[in-house]
Amino acid sequence: MSGRRLAAPRGSRIDRERTLSFLWNGRPYTGLQGDTLASALVANGVQLVGRSFKYHRPRGIFSCGLEEPTAIVDLIDGRHRTPNARATVVELAEGMVAESVNCWPSVGFDLGAVNGWFAPLLPAGFYYKTFKWPNWHLFEPMVRRMAGLGRASLEADDDRYEEVCAEADVVVAGGGIAGLSAAVAAAQAGAGTILITAGTATGGALGWRDDGELDALAAKAAQAGVRILTRSVAFGVYDHNLLCATERLTGGPRGPRGVLRERLWKIRARSIVSAQGSFERPMLFTDNDRPGVMLAGAADEYAHAYGVACGRRAVIAANSDSAYQVAASLGAAGVEIVALLDRRAHADIGAHVDGVRVLPNTGIDKVLGTSAVRGCVAVAADGHGSRPERFDCDLILSAGGHAPAVHLHSQAGGRLRWLADGAMFVPDGAAPGIVSVGGCAGVFSRDTAVAHALDVGRALALGFTVPSATPCGAGRSLASTRIADARGKQFVDLQNDVAAGDVGLAALENYRSVEHLKRYTTTGMATDQGKTSNVNALVLMGELTGREPAEVGTTKFRPPFVPASLGALVGRRVGRLYRPLKHLPAAEWHAAHGALYEQFGNWNRPAAYPVGGETLHAAAQREARTVRRSLGVFDGSPLGKLEVWGPDAAEFLDLMYVGTMSNLARGQARYGLLLNENGIVVDDGIVARLDDHHFWVNTTSAGVERTASAFEEWLQCEYTNLRVFVTPVTSRYGNVTLSGPKSWEVMAAVGFDAGLSPGSMKHMTMRESALGDVPLRVLRASFTGELSYEINLPVDATTAVLDRLWTAAAAAGGALYGIEALEILRTEKGYIHIGTDTDGTTLPGDIGFGRAIGAKTANFVGRRSLLRPAALDPQRFQLVALSPADGRTQLPTGAQIAASDPPTTPEGHVTSSFWSPELGAPVALGMLARGSSRLGERIRVHHLGERIDAIVVKAPFIDPAGSRLHG
Amino acid sequence: MDSAAGITVELDRGVHVAALRYFDADALGERIGALLGAALPSEQRSVRGRFAVGDTPYLLAWRSPNECWVLCDDGAPIEALRRSLADSRDACVVVQTGGILALTIAGARTRDLLCRLGSAASIPRTGEARTGRFADITVTVVGLAEAEVLLLVDRAYANHLLEWIRATIADF
Amino acid sequence: MQNRYSAWSLLRGAFSGQRNWSPAWTDAAPKAAYDVIVVGGGGHGLATAYYLAKNHGLNNVAVIERGWIGGGNTGxxxxIVRSNYLYPESARLYDFSLKLYEGLSAELNFNIMLSQRGLVLLAHSRHDLDAMSRWANAMRMNGIDAGILSRDEVAAMVPGLDMSPQARIPVLGGFTQRRGGTARHDAIAWGYARAASALGVDIIQNCEVQGFVQEGGRVVGVDTTRGRINADRVGIAAAGHSSVLANLAGFRLPVTSYALQAMVSEPLKPVLDTVVLSPGTGAYLSQSDKGELVIGAMLDLFPSYAQRGSFAVTQxxxxxxxxxxxxxxxLKMLRQWAGIVDVVHDSSPIxxxxxxxxxxxxxxxGTGGFKGIPVGGWTLAHVLATGENHPLAEPFALSRFVTGRLIDEAAASGIAH
Amino acid sequence: MMQIPCILCGRRDESEFVCGGASHLLRPPLEASDQQWGDYLFFRDNPKGVHLERWRHAQGCGRWFNVARHTVTHEILSVYAITEPAPR
Structure with a gap:
């Protein structure tokens, strides 16, 4: 318990007047407004916060930012859990509930820690070498239970997320002094500028060091109109300069509707400035994962920004001049610096600090203490020289140099180079559209960074290019942060428990490519994405294989720079807004009349209208029977409707459809089959000629957009000489369909024009008519085999006309019918449903259109494909009608046809199958090899092990002469 | 009508819409100039005017090189326009009333709402008509004034658009 | 000499300070000539080399890899491994592959972590239910395990699914192949590489093919960044880069390269046991043994060789x-990436x-290469060794794009409604 | 996510467009051989480099147009009308 709150004035981010209470692992604590969960835990002396992934070793807080590998916690609010939050960036809030992950029963006593005893048996990749016998299945459940960090809840998230799009001339990712300078300069030069900063204000991680310059810049930014997004992190650069960021919203108290939790920003910028700073690189020494070992800069930030001391007596393990600044600064804050052990030779050290004992060429040989640091033993870093020396301390600070946050630069396609002096990867030139400034460009001298950033901002605003910065100010660091002859475990990746020995094993086993290293050892693959581990891992691999870090290279940087919540990435696209669902113009009317809605394609449609507790099946049977006996009323509004107009419309439709449309007389209609260029049937419909150059085209409900797109593509890209317009009018027209012998009787009763009577209007014709002042386009076509009228009318009149027709139909003993009854009726008639009876292999000849094609002289889309050997194969599947041999057993849809039991090659399958209320027997359609020549043959269908015999029969099942069509 | 601080959203039930289709806007210009008293809008523009007959105000919104939408509070002038082109082989009018719905959005936060529906590049300036992806569906947005836009959307998707808007402004 | 992997070898490792291990495979420098060259060091190429040596006794074989082995789509x-294909030709091919997977850990002495926790395809409509009935029955006819799941069975197998009445994407039931599951992708590449290397195959990394040397119209070798290498039989197994190599050899393929994205969440305690595929939304996911949710996407629908992926598709x-x-x-998305897949009109291999x-x-x-690795290697090795296409591969010859005998596995689940 | 410069509407987000694949394919007549027809239907250059392809501003003006785009960098080098010949 060595962490503690320091006295004012330390703590630039906290408000000492405002206390917040929170629960940590079930125990109450208090923190201050402005604390992170991590700083509050440190202030309360909590040191052990989690357990590592593999060995369940005790772990503490390691950093003060988004690179945190070990302080991973679950946040609990009400029914919801947010797993794997980084305590170092979680803003403390009143009533917060947080707990450790990956430990049981508690973080202090974790049974998983037995793994640590077996650590020698569990080197990198051990699972590739064992658990094979007798079977991985035996071991896997145990492994799965052990793995994973946080726990997810299965309660639907009722918080909300939104997405905002923006444009900017310049967007700056990072609100430290370099980013702020660039933003101010750009805005002052007239550029529309957005600045993205992670904190609650600008200033960056080093903002607490401010001497007034930051405040002045922030004032200038406001004055120049820089739009500042706080609590935001830019996580990805995508094609053509799209920068994406998430903004954390504080939202206020949680209501019953949840809160607006996060906002996704999609910013299209002319130029992007990356100013995301750098991460401190840790030192590799034995047991460098113990609670109480942490990054030096982090301890400094806790002390000054949060007024929290992470320990009383600190030893600093250094490989970098920055350690000296930390020593001085922390010393001033009241943390005793026992010693500064510098791994570098005296000559390489470019800084100094008063009053601190500095030992050059020295590193840590071992850390004393398990759940908390009690001290350490230092030795000569090069393995020669003085004898070990023991230091008592409760804090070990690791200062291995810095790794610039080159992520955005690299995501944008920028290359990296290894800077040997500073032992870091820096941007190698600029990537298109993005410039790095400050720490992420390797510029660690503040004055140079500011000067360069101002130049960059100004130049980008004016449309000039700027030379990349020359890295400076980091001093000399060694690539290797490990002492010679280190023994035991030096952790490279703290969360995934990858130690230096694992890297050695990867080298020994030839997993030497940086990608193999990553995958074999899992280094860099934890939730911290390797921000503190990647450079150490590849430097180590280089040492072990005699290569420079530049030769080893880095793995590719990909979005996201920090993990982004799925909710934020999705925004409003949840629930009903996931994908638009289309509703009928008379949707409420149908609901009031008992419709049982189901989704068909993206339409919500009545499947049936059950009455008196009927099942869907019973309702559909009744409805289908009623259509055949008297009449039914159907809402066909989703039916695709296109108007095709132009001097060349007839010629065009001939080119599109298998059927010929140019010889239709005015008012006549014809069935059309639409193919793709590969000859496959993709849609069908009815084409009616309204006028010489004006056609009405009905498509399937789901196929209209595809058909309209295909028409446009052929018109715009191939038949560019044809003068034709295709205008979709699906939503303009409602469609009320009457079907059944009494259809006309009911229409006549309602007052439809006598010219529409079956006597004067033939099957497959279309008439323009009117009902009162409602203009109509009435099509006589039938998908049921009964006398049918498809009444197309202005959409706003749909409900009224439907209601009038239904009133009369009900009086005449009619029924409303839904999709399910329609399926029964069309199957009884042997009418196909594209996509149900056909699939991605069906050619027109397979469904009986061979002769129609032979009769047509004109070319049409897909025709040439019908002449290939595959199309002429006599073994092709062809549409057939099927009846069960016993006359009773319904053939399951999807059942396979085969003469023998499996395994065998099926010769077809059942595509549509229903119980016919009219026949009192099942009816089915199917595709069968050589089907058209097998009438009367007995076949066998197989369904989930069940066998049913069936007979190939002649379609249709009902009214073979087709006389019912004519009323 | 829906509203929140700085914004109102209203579905305009009375608007009549037609698609005016033409092969060549220039060639057609003279013929319908007499009817509209104005030239057809150029790319991504909208035009406001009054029908020569009856002095009824209309709005034309560009959709494509071969199409613009005609909006009017009265169906009669649109029907007159349709009839006057009935014998043309160069142009036609397809009535879309009821099939295309119009939403008016006004108020200081209009742009805040639009950039929560779609990409900044698809948002029109005043006098423009831009068709683009908003709320994941296709919407034509007409910039009527600095803080006022008209959204034209296929009826089948209007509910979806309205729900997205309502959810968004509830968090304003 | 390679170690044999076992619990005992790990114990020896524990006592030797992990110094007992040998390289999993040896990096070879190219020789002047080989009997067979395999271009592409991914799963398919490495499996090809392994089966050339194992099944056909051809050891004078080189695998040439532009980058690092397993670095393309294999990694x-x-x-996901499964064999739920509709047509008999595909069913035979993919199930042969799955059967090879089932014996692969033992055969390669490398734990590929084949985890047959089952896969569930979700039916979101009655049309889907019918299509899945056909699918399941077709598989059973071809001798492959398949079953239909009721809505309740799906709910029990897949906790967390929105089964509420107001769900925008309703779940009406589903379909399962219990032998489906996942395997550790890197292990496939490394396991084949190690086994091939042990049989004498040369694995040559960082060696890019720049041309095919032809004499009298026949291939006699390859030009590479590391010089000319001769062989009169050359196999290409380069997935998304197949067209690039074909162009070098002077012909075109019926292939378009697209980016296919995938992403993982942060690791979680177990929430999802099976592989879940939702054709209706295009999403498919499973939870890895490490605890990450592994999420697959649909294609970025424009030609691309960029291993990035469009943010619109991610969303x-x-x-x-x-x-x-x-x-x-x-949950949070931890990593996102893309592979370049070689998409063919009928979604079946060549x-x-x-x-x-x-x-x-x-x-x-295309999008299904991982599950095909063993059979892809087996059949390419067969044709390289014998000059005759393997019977399993016969329907998948390039000639089908001329005859029109496509094996349309993409559209088989139904197109228009 | 790319921005595609529509020949009429200017730069818009990729999600408003659909890509129709390779451009400048010559459609053979009915008399073409199976080989020629197969070449037209299926066989593509599929270059790793500049690709001439057609896109439609599907959620905008609906126009098809040609795009010269690099398939690795996704840089768009030019856009031109659907009826224009391939740039050299």
Whole structure:
């Protein structure tokens, strides 16, 4: 318990007047407004916060930012859990509930820690070498239970997320002094500028060091109109300069509707400035994962920004001049610096600090203490020289140099180079559209960074290019942060428990490519994405294989720079807004009349209208029977409707459809089959000629957009000489369909024009008519085999006309019918449903259109494909009608046809199958090899092990002469 | 009508819409100039005017090189326009009333709402008509004034658009 | 000499300070000539080399890899293995592959972590139910395990699915192949590489093919960044880069390269046991043994060789995931990447001869190459060794794009409604 | 996510467009051989480099147009009308 709150004035981010209470692992604590969960835990002396992934070793807080590998916690609010939050960036809030992950029963006593005893048996990749016998299945459940960090809840998230799009001339990712300078300069030069900063204000991680310059810049930014997004992190650069960021919203108290939790920003910028700073690189020494070992800069930030001391007596393990600044600064804050052990030779050290004992060429040989640091033993870093020396301390600070946050630069396609002096990867030139400034460009001298950033901002605003910065100010660091002859475990990746020995094993086993290293050892693959581990891992691999870090290279940087919540990435696209669902113009009317809605394609449609507790099946049977006996009323509004107009419309439709449309007389209609260029049937419909150059085209409900797109593509890209317009009018027209012998009787009763009577209007014709002042386009076509009228009318009149027709139909003993009854009726008639009876292999000849094609002289889309050997194969599947041999057993849809039991090659399958209320027997359609020549043959269908015999029969099942069509 | 601080959203039930289709806007210009008293809008523009007959105000919104939408509070002038082109082989009018719905959005936060529906590049300036992806569906947005836009959307998707808007402004 | 992997070898490792291990495979420098060259050091190429040596006794074989082995789609996929294909030709091919997978850990002495936790396909409409009935029955006829699941059975197998009445994407039932599951992708590459290397195959990394040397119209070798290497039989197994190699050899393929994205969440305690595929939303996901949710997407639908992926597709696929699992909104995406897949019109692979005698190809697996690795290697090895296409691969020859005998596995689940 | 410069509407987000694949394919007549027809239907250059392809501003003006785009960098080098010949 060595962490503690320091006295004012330390703590630039906290408000000492405002206390917040929170629960940590079930125990109450208090923190201050402005604390992170991590700083509050440190202030309360909590040191052990989690357990590592593999060995369940005790772990503490390691950093003060988004690179945190070990302080991973679950946040609990009400029914919801947010797993794997980084305590170092979680803003403390009143009533917060947080707990450790990956430990049981508690973080202090974790049974998983037995793994640590077996650590020698569990080197990198051990699972590739064992658990094979007798079977991985035996071991896997145990492994799965052990793995994973946080726990997810299965309660639907009722918080909300939104997405905002923006444009900017310049967007700056990072609100430290370099980013702020660039933003101010750009805005002052007239550029529309957005600045993205992670904190609650600008200033960056080093903002607490401010001497007034930051405040002045922030004032200038406001004055120049820089739009500042706080609590935001830019996580990805995508094609053509799209920068994406998430903004954390504080939202206020949680209501019953949840809160607006996060906002996704999609910013299209002319130029992007990356100013995301750098991460401190840790030192590799034995047991460098113990609670109480942490990054030096982090301890400094806790002390000054949060007024929290992470320990009383600190030893600093250094490989970098920055350690000296930390020593001085922390010393001033009241943390005793026992010693500064510098791994570098005296000559390489470019800084100094008063009053601190500095030992050059020295590193840590071992850390004393398990759940908390009690001290350490230092030795000569090069393995020669003085004898070990023991230091008592409760804090070990690791200062291995810095790794610039080159992520955005690299995501944008920028290359990296290894800077040997500073032992870091820096941007190698600029990537298109993005410039790095400050720490992420390797510029660690503040004055140079500011000067360069101002130049960059100004130049980008004016449309000039700027030379990349020359890295400076980091001093000399060694690539290797490990002492010679280190023994035991030096952790490279703290969360995934990858130690230096694992890297050695990867080298020994030839997993030497940086990608193999990553995958074999899992280094860099934890939730911290390797921000503190990647450079150490590849430097180590280089040492072990005699290569420079530049030769080893880095793995590719990909979005996201920090993990982004799925909710934020999705925004409003949840629930009903996931994908638009289309509703009928008379949707409420149908609901009031008992419709049982189901989704068909993206339409919500009545499947049936059950009455008196009927099942869907019973309702559909009744409805289908009623259509055949008297009449039914159907809402066909989703039916695709296109108007095709132009001097060349007839010629065009001939080119599109298998059927010929140019010889239709005015008012006549014809069935059309639409193919793709590969000859496959993709849609069908009815084409009616309204006028010489004006056609009405009905498509399937789901196929209209595809058909309209295909028409446009052929018109715009191939038949560019044809003068034709295709205008979709699906939503303009409602469609009320009457079907059944009494259809006309009911229409006549309602007052439809006598010219529409079956006597004067033939099957497959279309008439323009009117009902009162409602203009109509009435099509006589039938998908049921009964006398049918498809009444197309202005959409706003749909409900009224439907209601009038239904009133009369009900009086005449009619029924409303839904999709399910329609399926029964069309199957009884042997009418196909594209996509149900056909699939991605069906050619027109397979469904009986061979002769129609032979009769047509004109070319049409897909025709040439019908002449290939595959199309002429006599073994092709062809549409057939099927009846069960016993006359009773319904053939399951999807059942396979085969003469023998499996395994065998099926010769077809059942595509549509229903119980016919009219026949009192099942009816089915199917595709069968050589089907058209097998009438009367007995076949066998197989369904989930069940066998049913069936007979190939002649379609249709009902009214073979087709006389019912004519009323 | 829906509203929140700085914004109102209203579905305009009375608007009549037609698609005016033409092969060549220039060639057609003279013929319908007499009817509209104005030239057809150029790319991504909208035009406001009054029908020569009856002095009824209309709005034309560009959709494509071969199409613009005609909006009017009265169906009669649109029907007159349709009839006057009935014998043309160069142009036609397809009535879309009821099939295309119009939403008016006004108020200081209009742009805040639009950039929560779609990409900044698809948002029109005043006098423009831009068709683009908003709320994941296709919407034509007409910039009527600095803080006022008209959204034209296929009826089948209007509910979806309205729900997205309502959810968004509830968090304003 | 390679170690044999076992619990005992790990114990020896524990006592030797892990110094007992030998390289998993040896990096070879190219020789002047080989009997067979395999271009592409991914799963398919390495498996080809292994089966050339194992099944056909051809040890004088080189695998040439432009980068690092397993670095293409083998290391960039969602690790799903299954054989739920509709047509007999595909069913035979993919089930042969799955059977090889089932014995692979033992055969290669490398734990590929084949985890047959089953896969569930979700039916979101009655049309889907019918299509799945056909699918399941077709598989059973072809001798492959398959079953239909009721809505309740799906709910029990897949906790967290939105089964509420107001769900935008309703779940009406589903379909399962219990032998489906996942395998550890890197282990496939490394396991084949190690076994091939032990049989004498040369694995040559960082060696890019720049041309095919032809004499009298026949292939006689390859020009590479490390010089000319001769062989009169050359196999290409380069997935998304197949067209690039074909162009070098002077012919075109019926292939378009697209980016296919995948992403993982942060690791979680177990929430999802099976592989879940939702054709209706385009999303498919599983939870890895490490605890990460592995999420696969649909294609970025424009030609691309960039291993990035469009953010619009990322968003759309995650929206699909949240439509199915509304609780997952609180989870975080940890990594996202893309592989370049070789998409063919009928979504079936191309295996066999090319227009250039001596040059053979295995490509066109599109989004499903991982599950096909063992059979892809087996059949490419067969044609390289014998000059005859393997019977399993015969229907998948390049000639089908001329005859029209496509094996349409993409559209088989139904197109228009 | 790319921005595609529509020939009429200017730069818009990729999600408003659909890509129609390779451009400048010559459609053979009915008399073409199976080989020629297969070439037209299926066989593509599929270059790793500049690709001439057609896109439609599907959620905008609906126009098809040609795009010269690099398939690795996704840089768009030019856009031109659907009826224009391939740039050299």
């Amino acid at each position: 960039r996929n969602t690790t 759309s696929i995650l929206a699909g995931v949240l439509a199915l699992f509304p609780a997952y909104a609180r 295996i066999g001869a090319t227009p250039v005698p001596g040059l053979y190809i295995n490509c066109g697996w």
